[in-house]
Amino acid sequence: MPRKVFDGVDYxxxxxxDYDYDxxxxxxxxxxxxxxxxxxxxxxRGTWSCPICTYDNDExxxxxDICGVFRNPLPHMNNNHDKKTATAKTSDSSSAKTQWSKxxxxxxxxxxxxxxxxxxxxxxxxASSSISKESIPSMESSSKLSTGNEQLGDQVSGASxxxxxxxxxxxxxxxxxxxxxxxxxxxxxxPSKSRxxxxxxxxxxxxxxxxxxxxxxxxxVGHVDSGKSTLSGRLLHLLGRISQKQMHKYEKEAKxxxxxxxxxxWALDESPEERERGITMTVxxxxxxxxxxxxxxxxxxxxxxxxxxxxxGATQADAAILVIDASIGSFEAGVDPTKGQxxxxxxxxxxxxxxxxxxxxxxxxxxxxxxERYDTIKQKLGAFLRLCGFKDLSVLWIPLSAMENQNLVxxxxxxxxxxxxxxxxxxxxxxxxxxxxxxxxxxxxxxVCDVVKSQSTGQVSAIGKLASGALRSGSKVLVMxxxxxxxxxSLERDSRPCTVAxxxxxxxxxxHGVEETNIMSGDxxxxxxxxxxxxxxxxxxxxxxxxxxxxxxGSQLEFHVHHAKEAARVxxxxxLLDPKTGKASKKTPRCLVAKQxxxxxxxxxxxxxxxxxxxxxxxxxxxxxxxxxxxxxxVITRLIED
Ligand code: GTP
Ligand code: MG
Numbered sequence: 001m002p003r004k005v006f007d008g009v010d011y012x013x014x015x016x017x018d019y020d021y022d023x024x025x026x027x028x029x030x031x032x033x034x035x036x037x038x039x040x041x042x043x044x045r046g047t048w049s050c051p052i053c054t055y056d057n058d059e060x061x062x063x064x065d066i067c068g069v070f071r072n073p074l075p076h077m078n079n080n081h082d083k084k085t086a087t088a089k090t091s092d093s094s095s096a097k098t099q100w101s102k103x104x105x106x107x108x109x110x111x112x113x114x115x116x117x118x119x120x121x122x123x124x125x126x127a128s129s130s131i132s133k134e135s136i137p138s139m140e141s142s143s144k145l146s147t148g149n150e151q152l153g154d155q156v157s158g159a160s161x162x163x164x165x166x167x168x169x170x171x172x173x174x175x176x177x178x179x180x181x182x183x184x185x186x187x188x189x190x191p192s193k194s195r196x197x198x199x200x201x202x203x204x205x206x207x208x209x210x211x212x213x214x215x216x217x218x219x220x221v222g223h224v225d226s227g228k229s230t231l232s233g234r235l236l237h238l239l240g241r242i243s244q245k246q247m248h249k250y251e252k253e254a255k256x257x258x259x260x261x262x263x264x265x266w267a268l269d270e271s272p273e274e275r276e277r278g279i280t281m282t283v284x285x286x287x288x289x290x291x292x293x294x295x296x297x298x299x300x301x302x303x304x305x306x307x308x309x310x311x312x313g314a315t316q317a318d319a320a321i322l323v324i325d326a327s328i329g330s331f332e333a334g335v336d337p338t339k340g341q342x343x344x345x346x347x348x349x350x351x352x353x354x355x356x357x358x359x360x361x362x363x364x365x366x367x368x369x370x371x372e373r374y375d376t377i378k379q380k381l382g383a384f385l386r387l388c389g390f391k392d393l394s395v396l397w398i399p400l401s402a403m404e405n406q407n408l409v410x411x412x413x414x415x416x417x418x419x420x421x422x423x424x425x426x427x428x429x430x431x432x433x434x435x436x437x438x439x440x441x442x443x444x445x446x447x448v449c450d451v452v453k454s455q456s457t458g459q460v461s462a463i464g465k466l467a468s469g470a471l472r473s474g475s476k477v478l479v480m481x482x483x484x485x486x487x488x489x490s491l492e493r494d495s496r497p498c499t500v501a502x503x504x505x506x507x508x509x510x511x512h513g514v515e516e517t518n519i520m521s522g523d524x525x526x527x528x529x530x531x532x533x534x535x536x537x538x539x540x541x542x543x544x545x546x547x548x549x550x551x552x553x554g555s556q557l558e559f560h561v562h563h564a565k566e567a568a569r570v571x572x573x574x575x576l577l578d579p580k581t582g583k584a585s586k587k588t589p590r591c592l593v594a595k596q597x598x599x600x601x602x603x604x605x606x607x608x609x610x611x612x613x614x615x616x617x618x619x620x621x622x623x624x625x626x627x628x629x630x631x632x633x634x635v636i637t638r639l640i641e642d
Contacts, residue, residue, distance in 0.1 A: 198443045198530055203500060204470035205440060214435045215504050216293040217465065219317035219354070221310065221345040223334030224302035226325040227362040229280050231402040232299045233264030235426070238409045239288045242267055264402070268299045279303050283313030285506070287494050290431045296494075296506055302341055304628060311348060311623065312449055312521075312563055316465040316506065318436035319356040320349045321426075324377060326399075327366040331377050335384070337547035343384060344630050347545055350388045351633030352621050357385065358396045358429050365401040369416035374399045396429045438503040443527035444469030444477070446509070447562035447609070447618060453516050459489070460516050462525055463508045464563070467618030469527065470502045471509060478528040479511075479519050480609045485528050486514035522564030524609040524619070532619060534607040535639040540622060541577070542634030543597045551592040551624075551631065557602070558625040561636070562618055564608040572601040592632075599637065612636050 220228045236242045254263040268284035269275055286297040298313040324331055334342035367373040378397050399421055400407035406414050409427040450463040475488045491498050492508040501507040526532045559568035575584035577597040592598050613620030613635035624632040
């Protein structure tokens with residue numbers, strides 16, 4: 001979503017990206033950090049005060065943790081760089097700074113390229129290269145594909161390219177080259193876990209109950225071409241987040257490219273490749289306010305090759321809109337167990353803990369707003385959603401047309417629809433969702449979905465949603481599994497600087513003291529005294545999805561947990577579970593087939609941050625994929641130490 005749309009009410013300057021990530025930073029910061037006249041810092045007991053920013057640094061630091069100024073004079077200390085203690089890493093900001101300036105070769109903030117915050121699981125180049133011609137009929141030639149890839153490759157930052165632990169859309173486990181196992185710290189290297197129970201500080205708690213709108217992370221999911229981006233773009237336009245002038249620009253440009261019907265989708269599909277192909281490839285993030293919520297829209301790609309990106313966005317969702325194309329044949333294609341994405345998306349979001357769902361039955365204009373068609377879809381899909389674990393009362397069904405603006409933010413004006421539907425419109429349905437609960441009283445945990453390095457300042461930012469706890473400028477954070485300890489230099493929410501971020505907030509965290517090489521998508525920021533566990537061997541409770549090939553001991557799978565992915569092997573199938581009671585029904589079955597629930601063990605190629613679901617939902621929900629499809633979803637029931 002164009003971030004600029006939310007930065008102010010003046011949309012008149014068209015679509016040029018007026019958002020500058022570096023606006024947050026004092027451009028001279030590091031320049032000032034090397035004063036020609038040496039300034040002596042004040043030394044308190046156990047700390048030294050930075051002469052520039054007055055931050056009280058720990059005695060062990062050789063440079064200021066906030067602004068990077070060298071301590072003057074340098075204390076006589078034994079700085080053993082090989083010893084990967086968190087303190088030593090934190091204190092090594094000088095070398096980090098030098099490295100930043102040397103490797104200053106990446107696009108600033110490519111994730112907000114063209115003003116859109118993009119969430120992607122892996123590098124786009126590998127993603128696009130995995131698309132076959134058959135899978136996107138609109139693609140004209142493979143040379144076009146490779147051109148697109150090159151363009152995309154250019155956009156990938158250093159951080160992003162390092163993120164390619166697993167070729168997106170490349171299902172072969174052999175191709176997976178995880179890097180995480182080389183980066184993880186041994187247990188003895190980690191800061192010692194606090195024995196004292198965690199107690200949140202006062203600033204972490206919201207000042208006044210009800211003072212701010214509740215944030216609602218709303219994933220827009222569904223089969224390819226069902227109209228997710230068009231619906232999102234339409235909503236943003238209707239709610240004044242996209243100006244009339246801007247909309248005209250989209251319409252004109254889309255028409256010139258022969259893609260007139262995609263004008264609203266262009267608000268979310270910003271890259272030339274997405275526009276040319278008419279498909280969403282990475283998750284677009286947009287914001288709008290309703291009566292009750294500050295809604296963060298996560299517009300997911302529907303194409304099967306971009307499911308890893310969809311997962312990356314959907315793991316952050318509190319609720320979801322499942323968009324269905326009502327046209328004859330299209331709904332059926334979407335729910336096809338082997339080729340459609342409707343079922344897979346529904347199962348994935350349920351496995352990520354989303355239990356409130358709005359089913360937007362879109363393109364009702366194509367079926368003349370037929371009640372019969374609506375009822376058929378509701379009946380067929382409703383039965384499946386029940387199987388996924390959605391309760392009838394938590395599913396809202398809204399017939400609408402994004403293209404003809406029917407039933408989006410006001411009651412339908414079309415007599416055909418009005419004659420049989422008097423229920424809520426989409427905006428009302430969003431407002432009627434239950435507010436999500438937030439774990440503010442627990443230590444901070446933030447799975448990192450993207451890492452961006454600023455070209456001009458070299459600052460490293462981690463982007464993600466806080467699963468629990470709170471952060472503010474100056475907070476110390478531990479990066480797991482690398483073990484780096486850094487300091488939050490600044491925070492940004494919805495493209496704007498903010499002072500505090502709490503559980504549920506999607507933020508960009510500018511870090512100080514963390515080396516770019518020691519943080520990547522799939523890592524987790526946490527409280528230094530409450531490090532999140534890492535695991536390589538886990539016990540899972542899973543449900544095998546429709547249409548999946550049997551899972552046997554030795555099956556090679558892709559293991560997805562929050563934004564982390566690793567190659568995994570099934571090493572034990574412990575028991576089948578009775579679907580009604582959830583109790584073990586058969587011990588050590590030879591294989592698992594579709595619709596079966598079971599307890600099994602998998603061993604990963606490398607360690608990932610993970611936790612038992614009962615302790616931390618965000619780090620305990622998993623999906624297993626193979627050959628480009630999700631074969632099972634579930635939760636971690638045990639971390640196994642080998
Ligand atoms: P992916 O992100 O690639 O999965 O597609 P999407 O679900 O975002 O679909 P998108 O918004 O790109 O729309 C696909 C096509 O459906 C476009 O040509 C839209 O104009 C069309 N479309 C979307 N909504 C409607 C609708 O309500 N009625 C009609 N007739 N067409 C629609
Ligand atoms: Mg789309």
